[in-house]
Structures are given as structure tokens and as C-alpha cells.
Amino acid sequence: MKVDYIISSNHMLTMKGKGVGYVQNGAVAVQGNKIIKVGIKDEILAAYQAETLIDAGNKLIMPGLIDAHIHTGLAMFRGVAQDMSHWMQKGLWPFKKHIDVKETKKGSLVNIIEGIKAGTTTFGDYDLHMNELVENYSKIGARAKVAETVNELPNNLGDNPVTDLYTFDPALGQEKYERALKLYHEWHLKDDGRINVMLGPQGPDMLSIELLKEVQNQAEKLDTLIHMHVAQGDRETLQMEKRYQKRSIPFLEELGMLNERLIAVHLTEATEEETIKIAKSGAKMTYCAGSIGIIDGIVTPVQTFIDAGGTACLGSDQAAGNNCNNMFNEMKFAAILNKVKYQDPRIFNATQALRMATIESAKVLGMENEIGSLEDGKKADIILVNLDTPAFFPVLNYPIRNIVPNLVYSANGSEVDLVMIDGKIIMNDREVLTVCEKTALTEAQAAAEKVVKLSTDDILKADSDILKMVKEGLL
Numbered sequence: 392m393k394v395d396y397i398i399s400s401n402h403m404l405t406m407k408g409k410g411v412g413y414v415q416n417g418a419v420a421v422q423g424n425k426i427i428k429v430g431i432k433d434e435i436l437a438a439y440q441a442e443t444l445i446d447a448g449n450k451l452i453m454p455g456l457i458d459a460h461i462h463t464g465l466a467m468f469r470g471v472a473q474d475m476s477h478w479m480q481k482g483l484w485p486f487k488k489h490i491d492v493k494e495t496k497k498g499s500l501v502n503i504i505e506g507i508k509a510g511t512t513t514f515g516d517y518d519l520h521m522n523e524l525v526e527n528y529s530k531i532g533a534r535a536k537v538a539e540t541v542n543e544l545p546n547n548l549g550d551n552p553v554t555d556l557y558t559f560d561p562a563l564g565q566e567k568y569e570r571a572l573k574l575y576h577e578w579h580l581k582d583d584g585r586i587n588v589m590l591g592p593q594g595p596d597m598l599s600i601e602l603l604k605e606v607q608n609q610a611e612k613l614d615t616l617i618h619m620h621v622a623q624g625d626r627e628t629l630q631m632e633k634r635y636q637k638r639s640i641p642f643l644e645e646l647g648m649l650n651e652r653l654i655a656v657h658l659t660e661a662t663e664e665e666t667i668k669i670a671k672s673g674a675k676m677t678y679c680a681g682s683i684g685i686i687d688g689i690v691t692p693v694q695t696f697i698d699a700g701g702t703a704c705l706g707s708d709q710a711a712g713n714n715c716n717n718m719f720n721e722m723k724f725a726a727i728l729n730k731v732k733y734q735d736p737r738i739f740n741a742t743q744a745l746r747m748a749t750i751e752s753a754k755v756l757g758m759e760n761e762i763g764s765l766e767d768g769k770k771a772d773i774i775l776v777n778l779d780t781p782a783f784f785p786v787l788n789y790p791i792r793n794i795v796p797n798l799v800y801s802a803n804g805s806e807v808d809l810v811m812i813d814g815k816i817i818m819n820d821r822e823v824l825t826v827c828e829k830t831a832l833t834e835a836q837a838a839a840e841k842v843v844k845l846s847t848d849d850i851l852k853a854d855s856d857i858l859k860m861v862k863e864g865l866l
């Protein structure tokens with residue numbers, strides 16, 4: 392049988408079964424946008440003839456990584472809000488109030504390139520003006536499950552004291568909700584199904600019960616997921632208790648929103664009882680270790696969620712908090728922070744971290760039948776990782792196999808050599824083939840400088856910790 396590609400290698404991780412599905416001397420046959428057959432190299436070569444044969448030698452074949460929660464629209468604010476208190480008010484807001492969608496889109500493209508170069512093939516992007524940002528995914532050829540952020544917050548929210556109860560703007564909320572529906576109807580299953588759409592209420596504290604229930608009803612009607620920040624911080628808890636005299640998770644339970652349709656992001660402030668409740672409800676969880684660690688200095692109760700039978704995965708969140716959108720970084724952060732939290736080196740092992748960036752992430756996004764592992768009939772989202780690098784030295788296979796620990800604890804993503812998405816090679820020899828990386832960086836840099844110029848007075852007025860460090864010559 393003729394196929395488009397056969398990719399073979401000394402080492403392959405399929406992510407099938409309960410572990411990583413390691414195969415020595417394995418191969419994958421690809422026809423169109425699907426994997427036709429996964430197996431032993433000699434058997435694949437005997438059964439199929441390829442238009443293009445890629446003998447990857449000592450490069451590891453594995454599924455593309457999945458970043459289940461990312462805000463690429465915040466890429467423009469990388470490095471301006473770390474190591475500080477009042478992250479939103481003093482760090483992000485002075486910049487955010489001066490950016491428009493044109494600049495946001497340019498930063499988003501660079502963020503997607505960053506992810507692809509570190510092996511991310513699917514992005515769970517969640518932002519305002521997603522109708523414009525999603526065009527970047529179509530252009531570059533990445534897989535995306537996107538959501539328009541829906542809230543009823545006024546545009547000057549960041550200027551108000553953090554303890555004030557939010558004033559909702561129903562007209563603005565309706566406008567955002569209508570953009571979310573437009574996104575669904577114009578982009579869901581577009582580009583041969585590469586782009587999928589969810590609904591994205593920002594958080595239970597950020598929109599009225601009426602609009603939240605409308606989103607819930609629409610998600611059921613469209614049979615799509617609800618991607619929402621839940622119990623993401625003490626500010627949310629304060630808002631919920633002031634407005635409803637309830638914490639977020641009991642509130643959502645009362646509304647009937649704790650079910651398999653919900654992707655609950657963060658759970659930073661969830662108690663053990665609340666975490667177990669939401670895990671048992673069938674709702675899924677996304678853990679953003681780097682972002683919550685840097686912004687809040689907290690390790691969220693993800694292990695409690697998993698131990699209670701819940702399905703959880705990893706996301707990088709946003710460059711303004713995490714400072715990078717790289718799932719290698721996320722896997723390492725997640726594993727180490729939980730080992731420290733539990734004071735047990737066996738907790739959150741490398742296999743768990745890798746699964747949470749591949750097959751478990753696919754389950755959270757409702758895409759486990761399409762992506763997340765190398766299996767016959769699944770989409771051809773495949774990466775090659777160069778093992779002939781210092782980060783992987785030595786490569787050992789018997790009696791101990793060390794590829795997965797080195798993938799999680801040593802690699803940084805620069806070892807990714809080739810990225811295939813939907814059966815098309817998007818990056819080869821570290822070069823992105825579908826867009827010009829240099830042009831994207833040049834245009835985004837110019838846009839960032841424009842935003843900073845407009846933001847200068849607000850940055851100085853905010854007098855953040857990071858600004859003080861600059862003044863003191865510490866940065």
C-alpha cells in the first residue's frame with residue numbers, strides 16, 4: 392500500500408496504554424492527515440511504500456504536545472509582571488489598557504511559533520477577539536481548540552481597587568457572548584477539523600448568573616465544552632462571597648455546571664473537599680504550574696484532583712505570568728513543584744507529567760479519539776526529538792530506560808527537530824515552514840515598542856515591584 396510518509400526511528404513513544412508505550416525500532420505510516428499504521432519498523436516498511444521516507448535514526452518519534460490552556464493574546468507582555476505583587480493591577484494592566492487587536496494578533500503569532508518550536512501541536516487558546524487571533528492558527532497550520540473570553544467586566548476594571556465589587560456591564564457582556572457564538576459558527580471544525588471551538592466564560596465571578604446560564608444552555612445545544620477559570624485566586628473568592636455568599640465550586644454545583652462539559656482551569660484556591668467534589672463530578676482540570684507558581688507562589692491541588700479520580704492536564708497559561716509557552720518547561724515545573732509540596736520524590740513522576748502534556752490533555756479537550764497518542768486512525772500530529780544532544784546524554788535502554796526522565800527533567804524544547812500537524816510538516820530542521828519567523832518577530836517587536844510608549848505614564852504611576860527593581864539597578 393502506498394502512503395505519503397513513513398517515519399522510522401530507533402526510539403518511539405506512542406503514549407498507548409497506562410505508560411508511555413515505548414517501541415524500539417518503531418515506525419509510523421501516514422496518509423493524508425491520518426496515521427495509517429504504527430508498529431515495528433521492519434513490518435511497516437514491508438507493508439507500505441512511502442512517497443517520502445524519513446529515517447530519523449536516533450531521533451525520538453512521539454505525539455505532538457498539547458498546551459490545553461494558553462492566552463496567546465498576552466504574548467506582548469512577556470517579562471513585565473514577574474517577581475511582583477499585584478500582578479494584574481500593577482504589572483499587566485498599565486500595558487493591557489493600551490493595546491488593540493492588531494498588536495495583540497502580532498504577538499499571538501510569535502507565541503504560536505514559540506510553542507511549535509518546542510513541540511506543541513495543539514493549543515487550547517482562550518482570549519478576547521479570538522475571531523481575529525484564530526486566523527494565525529489557520530495560517531501557520533497548527534491545531535487549536537479555541538474560546539472567546541466572555542465576561543461582563545467594564546473596560547476600565549484594572550483602574551478600580553481590588554476589593555471593590557465588580558460592576559457588570561450587560562451590554563458589553565452580550566457583545567462578547569455574540570462574538571463567542573460567531574467564533575463557533577464561523578470556525579468550528581474549519582480547516583479540515585484542525586480548529587475546534589469551545590465556549591469560554593472567564594470565571595464565575597466575572598459575569599452574571601443570567602449570562603452564565605445562557606452560556607451553559609448554549610454549550611449543551613452546541614454540544615461543546617465550557618473552558619473556564621475556576622477558584623483561580625483570592626480575588627475571585629472575595630467577589631463570589633460578596634456577591635453570592637458562596638465560594639465558586641459550591642456556586643457552580645448549584646447551577647448544575649459541575650459535569651463532564653466543564654474544563655476547570657487552575658483551582659488555585661480550591662479546598663481539598665471542593666477539589667474532590669469537582670473531580671468526582673466528571674469535570675476536567677487544567678494545571679498551569681509555571682504561571683500559578685510565578686504569579687501566586689502556589690502549587691494547586693492537582694494531585695488531589697487526580698487521586699480523587701479526575702482527569703487533569705497541563706497548560707502554559709500566558710507569557711505575562713509564566714514567561715514562556717513551552718510544554719517541556721511546564722512538565723518539569725509540574726513534576727518538581729509537586730515533589731516539593733509533598734516532600735516525596737516519587738510523586739508526579741516523569742511519565743505522569745508527559746501523559747498530562749499528551750494523552751491526558753487530549754482527554755481534557757475531548758479529543759482523545761483524534762490526538763494525544765500515536766495510534767492507527769488518529770490524526771498525524773507527530774514530533775521528532777533529537778536524542779543526540781547533551782541534554783539526553785547518555786541514552787540508555789537496558790536495564791534502565793532513561794529517555795522519558797531526560798525528556799521531562801533535562802530537555803528544554805530546542806531538541807525538537809521536526810513537527811508534523813495533520814499530516815503536514817510545519818517545522819523541519821528547526822525552521823518553521825508555513826510563516827516567516829523573522830518577519831513575525833520584527834513586526835511584533837515594533838508593535839510591542841508602540842504599546843510600551845503609550846503605556847509609559849501608567850507604568851510609572853503603578854510603581855510596581857519590577858519598576859522599583861529597574862530603578863535600583865537590579866534589572
